[in-house]
Amino acid sequence: MSNAYNVEHFPLDYCQTDILNLVAAIQSSASLLAIGMPGCGKSRLIDFLIHRPGLREKYNLPESVRIITADGDLGVTGSQGIFIELLRALGSEADAFGDSNPDLLKNRLIAEVRKLETETDLVIIFDNFRQALQQTLGENFFNFLFALRNVRPKLNISYIFLANLEIKPDGFFKLGRLFDKGPDRSICWFTLLNRDDTFFSINRQLHRAGQPPDTLSQAQKVWIYELTGGHALLTRYLTLLTTGGDVDQQTDLAHIVQHAGIRAACDSIWHDLTPAHQNFVIDLTRGRRPTANDKPMLNVLQNYGLLDHQARFFSPVFETFVKLQEKPTGVVDIRCDELQTQVVVTIHNSEQSISLGGLSQRKRRLLCYLIENQGEPCPKDQLIAVGWPTDFEQGVTDQALSRQIDGIRSWLRNEKELSHYLAIETQWGEGYQSVVTG
Missing domain, CATH: 3.40.50.300 (P-loop containing nucleotide triphosphate hydrolases)
Incomplete structure (x- = not known):
């Protein structure tokens, strides 16, 4: 060949x-x-x-x-x-x-x-x-x-x-x-394949299957591109399904998603998302419109290519997959007490308290703010206002905030009972968020 x-x-x-x-x-x-x-x-x-x-x-x-x-x-x-x-x-x-x-x-x-x-x-x-x-x-x-x-x-x-x-x-x-x-x-x-690169990818898959490029019509190739959004693996599987006659342009999206290769490709994307990301995109499929508070998370998902500038999914196939998902749920609840002297972890209605005595007052304020807003991205300027309430107007650098977050993470690593359930994640270029992993 x-x-x-x-x-x-x-x-x-x-x-x-x-x-x-x-x-x-x-x-x-x-x-x-x-x-x-x-x-x-x-x-x-x-x-x-x-x-x-x-x-x-x-x-x-x-x-x-x-x-x-x-x-x-x-x-x-x-x-x-x-x-x-x-x-x-x-x-x-x-x-x-x-x-x-x-x-x-x-x-x-x-x-x-x-x-x-x-x-x-x-x-x-x-x-x-x-x-x-x-x-x-x-x-x-x-x-x-x-x-x-x-x-x-x-x-x-x-x-x-x-x-x-x-x-x-x-x-x-x-x-x-x-x-x-x-x-x-x-x-x-990384971006997804544009139209020309997707067509090349489709022809490449046809070639590998021993089929000439005109096995699929121009309209079929456009349909594959529009459904996959240029995602290479989805393009590959949908091309093979179309060539084999398993699906066509009249096939319901819910049926396409049930094919093993398509489902596996969507599943790998899904599990690359945090629970907060998953909840957010599920809400989008249910008609929720993004707000100003969603900007940090929206920016990440747009950079990632999952959503476009209008918060639309890159692929109708993946959007259909998301509609079939349930929101992640957990049995762990984490909160700071009112005086910010301890973190209370509740697991199956059993409480455990962890002292914050090993943290400075600033780190306690930052950690408790992140916990109070768990699962929600906290922009850097908000965190700086929380950690440096009297110095905020004078300007506090991102590096100063980063050092405080590093200190909190270091403390968390030593608090095994808490770090098993709580993580502080960086939101790329935007800020930080606390995530309950239990």
Whole structure:
């Protein structure tokens, strides 16, 4: 069969917006998070970036830039698999890794990086970088990446993490210093496929199935694009269902959602959302209109591509899936007492009190405000007004607020009874919110 649809032959303007964002980061030696929905085609995009002939010339990427990748799935049990893949990418002999002791692998990696030409700009892209992996790798892994950068005389190593929305911005530890103004400011939000790229994707799926491009009419391809919104995995499944005659343009959306592949793709997006996000989008399907207080959450979901600027869903198929969901419910209630001296956790009507004596007055005010508004995004300016009521007019920096939140999180980690049920999440570029996880 022809290789015309291999990544080496993709149109040079494929996913141009996303490629421009990645190239801009690479050219400025910036580390960043590249966030997109599960199934939106992140891995294929990186494959295209690295292997498409002519791409460097089109986007002015100099030959001094060397891009290597590591698949996060290799790190599910620890850092060794990732270190070995990086060593292989740098040309190290596979049989020289010994017993895969992490410290030995780190030393080998440092040695390989030191061998690079001084002018080489090394870009390390971590694919499939999920929250569970972030937690498994832990602080030592990220601090090592920070130290590895310092091995280069010109500090010319940058890191790109391909992640979903669930990734925790506070989970990068020392490496977070490499992000511009913190992880929540250094984000590339992946877009969904535009019409032309979706049509190319449809033709590619037809080719893989041994079918010519005209197997589906122009009207059918438009229909697939309009229903999937350009989501790569939904496009793939709907193309195959349409080609196989399982669905057509008269098929009810509720029936389409019941097909296993479609349902699985929607489910992976759904579980990338926080309970607060889930409740919000369920309310949208029930006719609720966003208010000014919803702006932080709305901004995140619009950047993520789930909603457009009018708060409409990217895909009628996914909207139908959301209509079938129930709001998350829990059995845990958390509140601050009136004097802000303790947090009261109620589990199945059984109360437990946790003292706030280990927190400063400012941190207590901030934590209690977040708890009082649990599940709701709290903008930074609101939190600053709560934490610094007398200094608010003089101007308090976001960095000062971030340090206080870091202190609260550090305290939470030591309060096991509370941290099991309560988390403080960063709302990308907007503020923070408390989430009850029980």
